[in-house]
Amino acid sequence: MNLKKPISPHGTVMAVSMMKDEAPFLLEWFAHHLAVGFTDILVYTNDCSDGTVEMLQRLEELGLGHHRPNVIAPGVKPQPSALSHAQEEPLVQGADWVLVFDADEFLSVNHPSGTVDGMLDDAVAQGANGIVITWRIFGSNGVVDWSRAPVTEQYTRAAPPDWNKGWGVKTLFRFDPEYWKLGIHRPSIRNKHLESGFADSVRWLNGSGREMPDYFRFHGWRSIRRSIGYDWAQMNHYAVKSVESYALRKFRGNVNNKTDKYNADYWALQDRNEVTDTRILRHAPRRAEIMAELLRDPVLARLHEQALARAEARLAGFRETDEYRALRDSLIAAGRVPIANVEAKPPKLRDPTRIAELMIRVSGERAEGRPAPEAPAPFDPYPPVVSLSEGADTEWVRNQEIELPAEPGVFSETALAAVRAGKFDRRHARNIAATLGDAVRLLDVGGGVGLVAMKALRANPRLVVMLQDDRPGLADAAKLVHRRNRMGDSSRLRVVGGPLRLGADGPDEARGLAACLNDFRPDTLRLSRPHAIGPATLAAMPLDTLRRLVIPLDAEADAEALRTDYASALAQLGFAESPAADSGSLVFLRGSAETSPR
Missing domain, CATH: 3.40.50.150 (Vaccinia Virus protein VP39)
Incomplete structure (x- = not known):
């Protein structure tokens, strides 16, 4: 096999992840992130039984990645445990740039270059040392049955980009273990450096290359309207995939040991298919080349085939059970919930007093002559040109005792879903x-x-x-x-x-x-x-x-x-x-x- 890890002018650009039983999808995930330009990929695993560990060990033997066991202390959840290990891992401590993300997340580089390097070129040219990348929530695309087709090619419909329940972030940033503590969504400045002047040096951009609000240096794991942007990058979040893929995840548990995570409510939240988004497919040809090269290795090819066969055998057994049939029917019903009706646990509010105090301490941090960031356009519930005629076929829906036209010529996709649910404004x-x-x-x-x-x-x-x-x-x-x-x-x-x-x-x-x-x-x-x-x-x-x-x-x-x-x-x-x-x-x-x- 002639495949080599990418080399970056920005040094070591490391992806850090944690996995449990992801073998059927592992090679696509791995190949994709080599394709976009990560020089190093480090994965922590816990309690795997489907060949994930063996595949990662083989990738390490081939010099293409790194695997570490996630040794979990009593009372600690797997994800925080992995982050704690990564914080002390020499490979991570020596990395120049780090991005922490999950196995069901694929980085889509929308930057004109199509590469992490090109995105970092522009970020560094602006004096930035971090890029805050917002999720795009991708649904099942109506797929029920299991398939061996690539995840990024099967699931091409997502929530609207202005749907704020899908605005969690992941952060690609210049890492120094002396100053930063790793986090699943973003790192945090170590307490001893909050008042040392280090915060003055933190300049993060959003996913469109615009400067993030000042408060985000200290707190926050979600974008807001002023910080949303996808022109450079987005993190495609494939939390559900098909109904049968989802069933596999439910019956095997998850990286955070949440016993009832994969229920119908979670499906309704994550199975969003309102708009088509195929931008990640720009990476498909290179990803396919890398994956084909990986499968030239007989050990990886055997492990990959065994993982797929094992998943399909488990599904064949599930399909005969009442539990599976009840789950399938509940998920299909949950997928019909309009986006305006979806409930989500509200994010934890940041302490405005504490954040204000921290910002006062680092006031004046914006360098002289640095241009102010361009604010993103606010959400507009109407299309660029509105059109409505008095036709007999117009659908009228009552909202607050007022009849509104449920017409795409009048409302944007997100607003139209709210109109149809009777919840507009x-x-x-x-x-x-x-x-x-x-x-x-x-x-x-x-x-x-x-x-x-x-x-x-x-x-x-x-x-x-x-x-x-x-x-x-x-x-x-x-x-x-x-x-x-x-x-x-x-x-x-x-x-x-x-x-x-x-x-x-x-x-x-x-x-x-x-x-x-x-x-x-x-x-x-x-x-x-x-x-x-x-x-x-x-x-x-x-x-x-x-x-x-x-x-x-x-x-x-x-x-x-x-x-x-x-x-x-x-x-x-x-x-x-x-x-x-x-x-x-x-x-x-x-x-x-x-x-x-x-």
């Missing part, structure tokens, strides 16, 4: 009456089709609303939706489709918003798209009639930045944040207006 629609209080004239900027506005109008017969949205086609679609819900009275609900964005000859954003404010003279302004109107622009507007500003939040993480930005800009105008606001929105109140609203 549910939190804000439920709370809008309390949020608006005694408002009489509401200007809703970026209000989309107007679900929240219509809920507010039904709750308050005195309320008058101007609904503005500049996205192409949305104003026309909104008018059809309003008529469908018998709310087309323009004296109470006026729709404006004028632009609020920058124009070729100057800030049309400011002129457009000012015109709406002067024309309508609202006492309440709702920024349904807060990123479209910056706080400085807003503070310069004619806000003399305004008593209340409402900023809906997509996630708790948004509140941190928005609260700071808008509070400081509006304080000089007499606005203060309302402590009684619902958790889904920021509300700023002004005690009195210079001019009463008409």
Whole structure:
């Protein structure tokens, strides 16, 4: 066999993983990560009975990888145990770059180079020493039966990239055991170096090559809207595969000894097939070449064939049992759960006080002249161009007692799933009456089709609303939706489709918003798209009639930045944040207006 490990100009680029009974998939996983450019692959194993250990030992004999037994101390779970061993492993301590990830995760390098080296070239050129890579959750693709076909070729459908339940991360970073403690999602700075100045040197990029938020140096294992990105890399997470593959995993246990992990709820969470994503297939030809070369070794070929045959024999036995049939039926049913209905355990909230203290200690860390990171675009529930006609075949679904069109011409894929489940913008629609209080004239900027506005109008017969949205086609679609819900009275609900964005000859954003404010003279302004109107622009507007500003939040993480930005800009105008606001929105109140609203 002529296969050699890759050589990198960045030194040792090491993959560290831990496995239990992964033999049927091991060679594909191994070949794939040689193909993308890892120079070294180290795998820890525990309690294997399917040939995984023997295959890894043979790969080590061939000089292509490294295997270590995961000796687990009493009371310690396998995964933390493996990380503890890796922390002290000389091979890891001598590595230049390290990425810790699991056997059901495949790195997809979307960077133009198609290689880890090319991605690191650009990261290092930006002065970065880490890349935070976000998961993409890949489902079963409707596959029930076992197959020997490659994982990355069988399962090509995934959750939408903006589905935040799938935003766990893995971190490729420059490793120094003196400063870093390994973690499954990201490393942590050793306590003794938190105040030594080391944190000043940490500069991590997201999966699109943009700088990560400052807090992430200290805490966090998930991306947020401001940090999401897939242009350079994503970690394809094949947690379920086919129904029969999933059955094998359930009946053999898992690397963390979670006894009921592989149930129908977990399947519903992980079996996401809403969009097609085949970017990882750019690596398929090289992976296939490497795997073919691996199988030229008679020992590996025999072990691989035995692993496949053993799995197929186990499945043949399972198929005859009532337990298997019940599991199969429950998984198929769980796979039909709409994405909007999927529940997931919420992430552990970081301690904002502690993180703030740490960030204060390392304030001023951004080097002089370093450009500010470009923020990713916020999630938009509407397609680039919205189109809705009054056809008899339009499917209308009730959301908060309002009928919405379940049409891909109106909503993005993620939003459409929520519409069909009756949960579109549910939190804000439920709370809008309390949020608006005694408002009489509401200007809703970026209000989309107007679900929240219509809920507010039904709750308050005195309320008058101007609904503005500049996205192409949305104003026309909104008018059809309003008529469908018998709310087309323009004296109470006026729709404006004028632009609020920058124009070729100057800030049309400011002129457009000012015109709406002067024309309508609202006492309440709702920024349904807060990123479209910056706080400085807003503070310069004619806000003399305004008593209340409402900023809906997509996630708790948004509140941190928005609260700071808008509070400081509006304080000089007499606005203060309302402590009684619902958790889904920021509300700023002004005690009195210079001019009463008409």
